[in-house]
Amino acid sequence: MKPQQQSHALAYCGAARDILTIIGAKWSVLVVSLLEERAKRFSELKREIGDVTQKSLTTVLRELEKDGIIERVVTPIVPPRVDYSLTPLGRSLLVPIKSLRIWAMENHPAIVQSRSRYAEKEAA
């Protein structure tokens, strides 16, 4: 009930944290990015990511599915085939992700530098 900035910042806090919980998951952003091109199978994603366990990948995919970010289509053949694709919601998520990615690419060096500067100060 306080004026201006405070209530404003706290207002979107819940939603923002929710979103960060989603894209904060270790592989979620990468998965969504990899699905930008086209729908992909489980094994494709696993292969392209490389160092991710089946369990971790499955977990992320399930979460993204629950949140309506991706769609999971099972084709009941032998052997089973499962395709993952972005929903419209998922595709819209690419916008803020791209914004984040651009910032990351531009400023990552500065952050690394800042960290090492800090480490030096500590050593001294």
Place this chain on the structure above:
Amino acid sequence: MKPQQQSHALAYCGAARDILTIIGAKWSVLVVSLLEERAKRFSELKREIGDVTQKSLTTVLRELEKDGIIERVVTPIVPPRVDYSLTPLGRSLLVPIKSLRIWAMENHPAIVQSRSRYAEKEAA
């Protein structure tokens, strides 16, 4: 060394994860947002956030400082006074954060809905 999409997506993976580690911290985005207006003291931030412990807030502030997102200015008086402000790097971070915030506000309802739909399916 693979072609096209894969190496591209994996290329910014490291940097992106680094950034997500930063803004994924529970209170970091809120802190940065609160500092947009002006520099603030420790107690101000704590009061405005409300449900955060001193330790948690201190931890986040230290991390953001290490990464060069915020600046910590100590005024050695009694009682001590410490002001936190955004660095240029921190201010630039407001851009992707805003992008994320906008997306969150617009799509949070859809996500909540998707989750409850999922919960229903599970119950059945």
Place this chain on the structure above:
DNA sequence: CGGTATCCGGTGGGATACTG
């Protein structure tokens, strides 16, 4: 192929108490 089940170690973050 695309999972689930189980175990398990590291860590983020809260509660609480003390300090310069």
Place this chain on the structure above:
DNA sequence: CAGTATCCCACCGGATACCG
């Protein structure tokens, strides 16, 4: 006022093994 210092626990994510 603005912190440290502990303790502690939930949960995330990796390893491994098994299944339809």
